[in-house]
Amino acid sequence: MSTPAIIPPPVLVLVRPQLGENIGKAARAMLNFGLVEMRLVSPRDGWPNPSAGPAASGADVVLEEAQVFETVSEAVADCAHVYATTVRKRGVTKPVVTPEGAARAIHAGPGRSAILFGPERSGLETDDIALARTIITVPINPEFGSLNLAQAVILIAYEWSKAERLASPPHVDLPPPALQEELDGMIAQLDAMLAETDFFFPPERTPVTRRTLRTLLTKPGWSAQEVRTVRGVLSALAGKQPRGR
Amino acid sequence: MSTPAIIPPPVLVLVRPQLGENIGKAARAMLNFGLVEMRLVSPRDGWPNPSAGPAASGADVVLEEAQVFETVSEAVADCAHVYATTVRKRGVTKPVVTPEGAARAIHAGPGRSAILFGPERSGLETDDIALARTIITVPINPEFGSLNLAQAVILIAYEWSKAERLASPPHVDLPPPALQEELDGMIAQLDAMLAETDFFFPPERTPVTRRTLRTLLTKPGWSAQEVRTVRGVLSALAGKQPRGR
Numbered sequence: 031m032s033t034p035a036i037i038p039p040p041v042l043v044l045v046r047p048q049l050g051e052n053i054g055k056a057a058r059a060m061l062n063f064g065l066v067e068m069r070l071v072s073p074r075d076g077w078p079n080p081s082a083g084p085a086a087s088g089a090d091v092v093l094e095e096a097q098v099f100e101t102v103s104e105a106v107a108d109c110a111h112v113y114a115t116t117v118r119k120r121g122v123t124k125p126v127v128t129p130e131g132a133a134r135a136i137h138a139g140p141g142r143s144a145i146l147f148g149p150e151r152s153g154l155e156t157d158d159i160a161l162a163r164t165i166i167t168v169p170i171n172p173e174f175g176s177l178n179l180a181q182a183v184i185l186i187a188y189e190w191s192k193a194e195r196l197a198s199p200p201h202v203d204l205p206p207p208a209l210q211e212e213l214d215g216m217i218a219q220l221d222a223m224l225a226e227t228d229f230f231f232p233p234e235r236t237p238v239t240r241r242t243l244r245t246l247l248t249k250p251g252w253s254a255q256e257v258r259t260v261r262g263v264l265s266a267l268a269g270k271q272p273r274g275r
Numbered sequence: 276m277s278t279p280a281i282i283p284p285p286v287l288v289l290v291r292p293q294l295g296e297n298i299g300k301a302a303r304a305m306l307n308f309g310l311v312e313m314r315l316v317s318p319r320d321g322w323p324n325p326s327a328g329p330a331a332s333g334a335d336v337v338l339e340e341a342q343v344f345e346t347v348s349e350a351v352a353d354c355a356h357v358y359a360t361t362v363r364k365r366g367v368t369k370p371v372v373t374p375e376g377a378a379r380a381i382h383a384g385p386g387r388s389a390i391l392f393g394p395e396r397s398g399l400e401t402d403d404i405a406l407a408r409t410i411i412t413v414p415i416n417p418e419f420g421s422l423n424l425a426q427a428v429i430l431i432a433y434e435w436s437k438a439e440r441l442a443s444p445p446h447v448d449l450p451p452p453a454l455q456e457e458l459d460g461m462i463a464q465l466d467a468m469l470a471e472t473d474f475f476f477p478p479e480r481t482p483v484t485r486r487t488l489r490t491l492l493t494k495p496g497w498s499a500q501e502v503r504t505v506r507g508v509l510s511a512l513a514g515k516q517p518r519g520r
Contacts, residue, residue: 062416174306185433
């Protein structure tokens with residue numbers, strides 16, 4: 031059971047972007063380094079946005095083919111790896127890599143990767159980051175960290191392009207990685223089971239506990255088969271447990 | 276005769292920049308990766324420029340300390356290495372490096388480096404590039420090369436910052452490198468000598484011939500002592516040659 035040898039370029043996901051101009055600049059930055067697949071999650075001013083085209087300086091193909099989603103979860107459902115970009119590490123217990131490290135990992139595959147970029151003003155929220163398996167942090171001047179959206183995009187796209195020239199042929203005999211939607215299904219299954227127990231008590235701790243679990247369950251590396259196995263385990267456990275005990 | 280072990284960070288030289296806003300964005304990009312020394316050559320709208328500050332997003336220190344020069348030659352006179360950034364290689368017979376290669380070379384020293392960036396619309400002119408010893412070309416999508424000034428600056432600054440973390444301690448026993456003004460003096464001396472001969476004939480070929488010579492004479496690596504030696508050679512030759520023959 032082998033996976034196709036071709037590793038698609040990553041999808042860049044702009045989460046709740048504010049200004050059309052910045053979406054256009056991000057498209058230009060992407061195309062400069064050969065990336066064409068942009069996804070937008072709930073752009074503030076709707077889509078299409080007339081300010082995006084002029085700022086793209088000719089990268090119209092990226093804007094024309096951009097797909098729009100309502101939630102981050104839907105935007106990354108078909109991806110095998112999800113990276114979240116943050117300038118500073120927050121209290122998140124996920125692996126943190128540099129743009130270079132992420133680029134190498136993306137080229138090593140297997141599967142398609144998504145890279146999340148937050149809104150201009152505030153960056154990604156904790157719930158967005160919780161969806162990712164890995165954090166990308168650009169090592170920046172600790173006394174002046176002020177990367178705008180297009181600058182963050184260009185550094186990631188640049189490193190991806192650099193790594194492409196160095197990439198070794200992908201392994202063709204790895205099992206296919208779990209897609210994000212497969213992981214989400216597994217997590218939802220466990221969550222539903224736990225909701226029937228006292229696991230999430232007290233209620234005010236529930237969001238944190240959910241994130242902790244998600245982090246634990248989405249550490250990089252599970253294959254689709256492994257996710258199916260875990261789901262089998264959960265189903266088996268659920269079957270053993272009396273409903274509505 | 277040893278050179279100081281400290282290799283200063285590079286100077287970024289904006290040659291005939293057009294918009295104050297872009298100067299501000301370049302300052303922001305520099306400071307994000309710890310570079311603070313900006314020089315401006317004949318900024319189109321004069322200096323200071325009220326549009327620069329807001330675009331710098333807090334990188335005011337870079338703008339406040341920016342120095343202004345009338346010519347590229349003056350702006351780089353105290354530098355030991357001059358790099359010119361171009362998106363595409365032109366018909367120039369100088370070494371071409373990537374941003375990463377330049378960053379490694381700058382950290383290896385010795386001496387201070389200057390990196391030239393051209394005007395937004397047109398990029399560096401051939402005469403600007405002629406002053407440089409090495410070309411930096413960002414490997415970009417051949418079908419869509421559209422880097423703006425701040426993007427070019429941030430990629431260079433980012434690679435410099437990355438290389439800083441990898442840099443080995445500099446060699447302390449190398450002879451001090453020739454400064455750009457020392458090279459310029461040597462070239463001017465030879466040029467004056469040649470002008471008295473038929474070397475620059477026919478006149479319409481003179482600019483090309485001058486550039487060819489400059490390229491030949493500024494290949495990386497001459498020390499200050501070597502330049503003095505060459506000047507001694509030239510002076511000796513000039514002395515032997517009958518004036519105004």
